[in-house]
Amino acid sequence: MWTWFHKLASPPHAYRILGRLAPWFGWPALVLILTAAYWGLVRAPTDYQQGDAFRILYVHAPAAWMSMFIYVSMAIAAGVGLIWRIKLAHAAAAASAPIGASFTFLALATGSIWGKPMWGTWWVWDARLTSELILFFLYLGYMALRASFDDPQRADRASAVLAIVGVINVPIIHYSVEWWSTLHQPASVTKFDKPSIALPMLIPLFIMIAGYQFYYGWALCRRLRGEILSRERKATWLDKDS
Amino acid sequence: MDLKEFLHMGGYAGFVWTAYGLTTLILVANWWAARRKEAVELIDARRRVRFQKESRQ
Amino acid sequence: MARQALGKAAMLVFQRDLTLAWRRWDEVTQPLIFYVVVTTLFPLATTPDLSQLRVISGGVIWVAALLSSLLALESLFRTDVEDGTMEQWVLSGQPLGWLLLSKVASHWMLTGLPLVVISPIVGTALGLPYEAWGTLIVSLLLGTATLSLLGGIGAALTVGVRRGSVLLSLLVLPLAMPLLIFGARAVTMRMDGDSPAGPLQLLAAIFFLALSLGPLAMSAAIRISVES
Numbered sequence: 168m169w170t171w172f173h174k175l176a177s178p179p180h181a182y183r184i185l186g187r188l189a190p191w192f193g194w195p196a197l198v199l200i201l202t203a204a205y206w207g208l209v210r211a212p213t214d215y216q217q218g219d220a221f222r223i224l225y226v227h228a229p230a231a232w233m234s235m236f237i238y239v240s241m242a243i244a245a246g247v248g249l250i251w252r253i254k255l256a257h258a259a260a261a262a263s264a265p266i267g268a269s270f271t272f273l274a275l276a277t278g279s280i281w282g283k284p285m286w287g288t289w290w291v292w293d294a295r296l297t298s299e300l301i302l303f304f305l306y307l308g309y310m311a312l313r314a315s316f317d318d319p320q321r322a323d324r325a326s327a328v329l330a331i332v333g334v335i336n337v338p339i340i341h342y343s344v345e346w347w348s349t350l351h352q353p354a355s356v357t358k359f360d361k362p363s364i365a366l367p368m369l370i371p372l373f374i375m376i377a378g379y380q381f382y383y384g385w386a387l388c389r390r391l392r393g394e395i396l397s398r399e400r401k402a403t404w405l406d407k408d409s
Numbered sequence: 410m411d412l413k414e415f416l417h418m419g420g421y422a423g424f425v426w427t428a429y430g431l432t433t434l435i436l437v438a439n440w441w442a443a444r445r446k447e448a449v450e451l452i453d454a455r456r457r458v459r460f461q462k463e464s465r466q
Numbered sequence: 467m468a469r470q471a472l473g474k475a476a477m478l479v480f481q482r483d484l485t486l487a488w489r490r491w492d493e494v495t496q497p498l499i500f501y502v503v504v505t506t507l508f509p510l511a512t513t514p515d516l517s518q519l520r521v522i523s524g525g526v527i528w529v530a531a532l533l534s535s536l537l538a539l540e541s542l543f544r545t546d547v548e549d550g551t552m553e554q555w556v557l558s559g560q561p562l563g564w565l566l567l568s569k570v571a572s573h574w575m576l577t578g579l580p581l582v583v584i585s586p587i588v589g590t591a592l593g594l595p596y597e598a599w600g601t602l603i604v605s606l607l608l609g610t611a612t613l614s615l616l617g618g619i620g621a622a623l624t625v626g627v628r629r630g631s632v633l634l635s636l637l638v639l640p641l642a643m644p645l646l647i648f649g650a651r652a653v654t655m656r657m658d659g660d661s662p663a664g665p666l667q668l669l670a671a672i673f674f675l676a677l678s679l680g681p682l683a684m685s686a687a688i689r690i691s692v693e694s
Binding site for chain 1: 623627628630633637639640641643644647648672679683686687690691
């Protein structure tokens with residue numbers, strides 16, 4: 168079984184498989200995202216409190232979800248790479264970072280845009296948004312650390328330590344920010360909570376999350392191929408491939 | 410709901426369309442960046458292989 | 467026998483760092499001066515009115531302590547890595563974590579502890595009442611110690627990087643935000659008459675977590691930085 172795994176993790180093999188896997192992620196991603204967008208913009212009923220502005224939920228919440236999901240995935244991949252010295256795992260972490268950071272930025276931007284019509288300000292120090300902001304800083308720090316090394320192996324391993332330290336910190340950060348934000352609004356619900364949304368209004372949300380997941384899969388496949396190539400010194404197997 | 414009402418988004422047009430527009434922008438940008446990364450690294454790797462072959466002769 | 471040797475090694479490291487610092491005491495006083503200067507910035511930037519400053523005093527002291535600790539951290543491992551001492555330690559077979567912990571401890575005594583000692587004075591200048599001194603000192607003791615450990619990890623990761631101090635701050639500050647939240651809040655709560663037990667306990671929990679996992683992460687990071 169290990170031989171199968173090691174074969175899978177070997178660069179030429181992984182490169183080829185990822186290439187063939189990509190469209191299986193890419194096309195479903197496109198379909199799901201467009202379906203979710205259509206459903207969310209056209210078919211979902213208008214919210215009686217927030218009017219049509221609530222439709223921003225369908226791009227905001229999935230982005231926030233992905234930002235967290237990718238960070239954890241990145242940390243796991245980095246950990247696997249560090250402990251078992253698997254280059255592919257390090258490459259996966261490196262490939263995931265910019266995608267995760269983009270989703271984090273999107274969550275912040277759409278959250279901010281949503282805030283203006285709802286609560287009158289472009290920014291609010293709400294627990295979720297503040298946590299997203301700190302997560303954004305964690306992503307930026309990770310990418311900055313990677314970029315500061317010339318030696319790719321050192322970059323991989325140092326950023327892996329940082330990712331692991333970061334992911335351990337994330338629950339602590341979440342809890343502390345949550346605690347901090349409730350000090351001024353004791354009993355009220357956090358602004359981006361979804362108290363009780365009717366099911367038909369939640370469907371586009373789940374479709375969008377699925378779409379984003381497949382999108383991440385696709386983008387990871389492609390970026391990972393690039394990362395694999397950059398870590399290969401003697402890529403002689405390339406000529407047999409495309 | 411006709412097209413004009415749809416675009417108007419109950420008065421929140423600016424917010425909704427900016428949010429969705431930004432989303433589209435980021436998704437397209439990542440799509441482009443992923444393909445570019447792959448392509449650039451491929452060119453680079455091929456160049457390295459060629460160089461190694463030449464230096465071995 | 468091995469434990470005796472380890473304890474002795476750790477103690478030697480501790481003493482040697484203190485001795486070295488004594489010879490370069492400006493490296494020790496600079497963060498302290500920075501701390502006082504930064505806290506002075508806030509009244510200048512806002513208001514001389516003590517009753518208004520009082521409200522943000524806990525936060526200001528904590529932010530200033532955070533920033534000056536970060537400034538001091540850059541020098542934690544630099545000299546030892548540069549002159550090859552660190553490489554010797556990695557190769558020595560002694561548990562690296564303990565040696566590094568010893569370094570962090572001496573570093574904290576020289577940079578973190580002085581901050582804590584003068585913080586009541588700085589606090590008073592910002593309108594902090596006498597009753598809150600106890601909470602201020604306890605929270606800063608825990609906070610600066612945790613920061614030395616967290617910052618130690620960051621310093622170990624960035625030790626070879628050019629102009630690593632900015633990168634170090636970028637890496638450590640987000641991780642230090644929970645400390646800031648609990649520490650500053652504890653002081654403000656005490657000032658308002660509430661019990662600061664909750665945040666102080668959380669601060670202590672984070673400190674113990676950092677104490678147990680920090681040396682592990684630091685030694686992994688040092689090995690990565692030194693092996694080249």
